Amino acid sequence: MGFDNMTNTYKIVRVSRHLKEDRQTMVAAEVLVLGTSSWQELPSAPPCYPSCAVATSTHGAVHWLVSRDHKSSVHILSFDFKNEEFYWTPHPLALKKKPDLSDFVHLLNFRGSLALVDVSSSNIEIWVLVLKNYDDKKKHEWVLNYKIYMHKYPLLRLGTSASGVCNFGEWEHGIYFHEDNTRCRSIILFVDLTHRSMKSVLLKDRQTRMTIHSYTNNMISLRNYGDLVEEEEEWHSKVIL
Numbered sequence: 041m042g043f044d045n046m047t048n049t050y051k052i053v054r055v056s057r058h059l060k061e062d063r064q065t066m067v068a069a070e071v072l073v074l075g076t077s078s079w080q081e082l083p084s085a086p087p088c089y090p091s092c093a094v095a096t097s098t099h100g101a102v103h104w105l106v107s108r109d110h111k112s113s114v115h116i117l118s119f120d121f122k123n124e125e126f127y128w129t130p131h132p133l134a135l136k137k138k139p140d141l142s143d144f145v146h147l148l149n150f151r152g153s154l155a156l157v158d159v160s161s162s163n164i165e166i167w168v169l170v171l172k173n174y175d176d177k178k179k180h181e182w183v184l185n186y187k188i189y190m191h192k193y194p195l196l197r198l199g200t201s202a203s204g205v206c207n208f209g210e211w212e213h214g215i216y217f218h219e220d221n222t223r224c225r226s227i228i229l230f231v232d233l234t235h236r237s238m239k240s241v242l243l244k245d246r247q248t249r250m251t252i253h254s255y256t257n258n259m260i261s262l263r264n265y266g267d268l269v270e271e272e273e274e275w276h277s278k279v280i281l
Contacts, residue, residue: 042102042121050074051121053102057089065089071124086126090117096147098154099171103129103147114145116156131156132167132182146208150215156182157208157215164188164231166215186233209252218252228252 041052052072060066067089070079090104097103104117116129131145144160154169166186171179207218214233219226226243 042097042100042119044121045100046122047073051124053119053121054079055086055090069119069126071121082124084125086117086119087128088117094147096149096154098149098152098169101154103154105145105147116147129154129169129180132184148208148210148215150210155185162190164190188231188238207252216252 041050043050051074054070054072055067056070057065057067067085069082069086071082072079088106090106092104092106095102095104100121102119102121106115106117114131116131117126118129119126144158146157146159148155148157150166150168153171156167156169158165158167164187165184166188167182168185170181170183209216209218211230213235214231216231217227217229219229228241228243230239230241232238
């Protein structure tokens with residue numbers, strides 16, 4: 041879901057894929073304006089299917105991390121709700137030389153801006169995308185705002201591997217990292233960027249798996265926008281809310 045400030049409306053983008061008769065995969069995208077009853081197919085399809093389950097919404101756009109060529113090749117696929125078009129958002133040049141980025145790079149909404157968290161080294165780097173001109177994508181610039189030294193927390197593994205999953209999000213004074221793995225432990229690290237401090241919480245007794253969701257004051261109620269319907273079985277749809 042995103043907001044179009046030109047028409048003062050909320051929109052939902054849906055990316056779908058299915059097999060054609062020649063067994064080739066077809067990718068298509070549709071947009072629904074909240075308050076209307078029909079999806080409108082976009083004239084141009086996205087360059088790829090956003091395989092990442094998590095999408096990040098900022099500045100009237102939604103962003104996915106995708107791997108196109110191989111595991112170490114990471115790209116940011118974006119969708120502009122105002123112009124209703126897909127485009128590639130380049131990530132910081134400093135990250136292009138690092139291997140296996142798909143395991144160690146995460147996107148999040150940080151204080152209203154698109155942020156990229158890199159945990160590929162012993163330190164945590166937080167890059168923020170600065171929009172000098174909203175309509176000119178070439179003038180967007182990544183700035184390294186924070187660098188967190190993790191030597192005080194040697195037990196916290198912030199990558200994504202078969203042993204566990206690390207979730208990222210924003211809280212009142214900074215960001216948090218939630219590691220949930222198969223070793224029957226769950227660690228939450230709260231980074232206070234205001235006071236430059238960190239606190240960790242270890243949950244030992246885990247009867248059920250837990251997920252933390254961040255709230256950044258951009259949620260609206262869908263109660264008055266109609267009834268939800270189940271997706272068609274022949275389509276693999278991803279609706280971004």
